[in-house]
Amino acid sequence: MYRTRGLLFPLVLIAIGVIVLLVNTGMLSQVALQRLGDLWPLLLVILGLQLILNHTLPRQQAMLVGLGATVLIVIAAVLYATLAPAASLGTRQADVSERLGGLTAATLDMNYSGATMEVQAGTLGDMLYQAHVEYPSGENPPTFSLDHETGTLAIQESSGFSGFHLFGSSRRHVLITLTDRIPWTINVDGGAADLRLDLRHLQLSKLDIAGGASRIDAQLPAPKGTVALAVSGGASNMTLRAPAQTQWRVSVSGGASAISINGSTFGALGGDFQRQSPGYGSAANRFDIEISGGASHVDVRTG
Template identity: 40%
Template sequence: MSSGSPKKREELLVELEREVRQTNVLGEFFFRAIADRVGLNAIDLQVVNILDITGPVTAGELAEMTGVTTGAITGLINRLERVGLVRRERDPGDRRRVIVRLVPNEEFMRKAGPIFDSIGRSWAGLVSDYDDEQLAFLVDFLRRSNAMTRAEIYKLRGGEGGEFVSPLGGVERGKLVFAAGASRVIISADPDLEELYRAHFEGPSPEVREKGGTVTIRYPRRFRPMEWRRRSGRVTLNAGIPWEIEVRGGASELVADLAVLKLSSLEIKGGASKVEVSLPELEGTVPVRISGGASGITLSRPQGAAARLVVKGGVSGLNFDDQHLGAVGGTLRLQSKGYESSEDRYEIVLSGGASRLDVVIR
C-alpha cells in the first residue's frame, strides 16, 4: 500500500484523528440516549454493556474497568440487581470470590430491543460495503486502538500498573522477551485466547512493545527503594502458535504454566530466587537454558517427555526424575531413559549454579 506524498499522509492522519475523536464523542452521546430511553443512567448501562462483552467478572474488576471506587461500584451493582439486570454469585472456581453476572430481563429488552435492532440493521448495511480483507483490516485497527486506549487509561489513573494486548493478526510464531526483570512474573497460555497475548502489571508500569510477533517487556533501569518488590506482571500467551520465551535480568519469582503452550525454547538469564516451570508436550528438540544462578528451580514435564540435563557450576541439591543426588559440583550430565532414541526431547542446561534443582515428571 502506497503511503502517498508526505502532505497527503499528513492530511489523512489529521482526518483520521478527527473522525476517531468524533466516534468517541458520538458513542458517548449514543449511550446516554439509550440510557434515557430505558430508564438507566449512562454508567449503569455501560456496566451492562461490559458484562455483555466480557461475561461474569468480579466487582473489583468492574471498578477497575470503569474507574469508579469500590464503594461506588457496590452501589451501582445494587441498583442493577434491584431492577433485575445482574446477580451476584459465588465463583465456582474460587468460592471466596463473588462475581457479577448479567441476567436476561424481559422488561429491559422490551425497551432496549428495538433500539439495538435498529442500530444492528444500520450496521449491517454499513459493513456490506466492505470486502473480507477490508473488514479484517478494520478489526485489526480497532483491536490495536482499544489496546492503546486501555494502556492510556491506566496511565491517566496514576501511571502505575497497566493492561496490554495485541491482536494475533497473521502472526504464526511468537516470542516473549522480558528485557528487564520484575519482582514476580507469571506466564501462562490460553488455547481460547483470540489475541496474540494479554498482560497485566501491578506497581510501576513497564514499556511493552510488540512487533512482528515479538513481545518485549522492559522495566526502566532507574532504581528506587522498595520499587523492585512492587513490580509484578502476569502474561497470557496465545496457545495456538509456537513461542520462544526469554526472561532476562532476573526476577525474585518466576512461575510459568506452559502445559498447553507450543514451546520452541525457554531461556532464563540473570538469576532468580524462585523458578517454577510446567513444561508442555513437545515436538522435536526444545532447549531450556537457565543461567546466572537461582535459589530454587523446579522444572516439571509431562509423562513420557525425554530430557537431558547438563549442570555447569554445581548445585546444592539435585533431583532428576527418580535420582536424588544431593550436592553436585563441577559439570554433570544426566538423561532420562530412552532419551537417545527419542525424537521429541528437552535439552536442559543450567549454568551458574543453584541452591536446588528439581527436574521431575508430573
C-alpha cells in the first residue's frame, strides 16, 4: 500500500508535466487544456479507486490494476479534450440590455472576479447598455441590476457561484457596450483576469480599478475637465493610451517594476514616483492617474 502511494504521486506529476509540455509545444490547444481542467474530479476518482483496490486485492495486484486504470482514465481524458467538438461544451451565453430612460449620467460597477471584461462605447439609440456574457455551465451568470435613482449599473458575482468549478474563470467573459450619450463613471473591483477598455467614444468622468488585475489595456477618450484614473491593489501589466496632446499626471505609490511614459522608461521604483506633462498645471482638460499597491509594468502613451 505504501509503495503504491509512493508511485501514485510521481505519476500524477509526470502526467501534469506531459500535459503542460504538449500545451507549450502547441500539440494541445488552450481549449483542450480548459476541458482537462473541467475533468479535475477524476483525480479524486483515481485516488478513491486505488484505496478500494488496496483493501480488496493483494498489494502487488492492487498496484498493477490501479496503475492500469489510471493510464486508461488519463488517455480517455486527453482524447476527450483533444477530439471533442470545437464548441466549448462547458460554456453558456446570455444577453442583457436596458433602456436609457431619463438618466443624464451613469455609473458602471463591475465585480466579477477572474473574468475577461471588455467595455466599449457606442451609439445605442434609446438603450443605456447592451451586454453579452459567457460563463461556465456549472455557474449562474453574473447579475445585472440598475438603480434608476442613482444611475448605477452593477454587475456582480452570482449567488450560485460554485467553488468546485476551479477552472471556470477562464471562460468568464463579459462584453458590454455603454451609450455614448451621457457621462459615465466606471468602477472595477474583485480582480479581473483581463480588463480591456475601449473608451475612445465614451464621456468618461472617472475610472477606478481596485482589487488588482492580471492585465489592463485601456484606450482613453479626450478628457473633459480633470478626469481621475485610480488603480489600486496591484496590476501585472497595464497599458493606458490617450489621444495626442493630452495633458497628464502620473503618480505611483507602493513601487513598480517599470514605468514607461511616451517611450521614457523608469525602472525598479521602490518608493513614490510622480511625473506630469509640461502643460498639466494650466490645462483645463487633463488626466490625473494614480497607481497604488504595486505594479509589474505600466505603459502610458499619448498619441
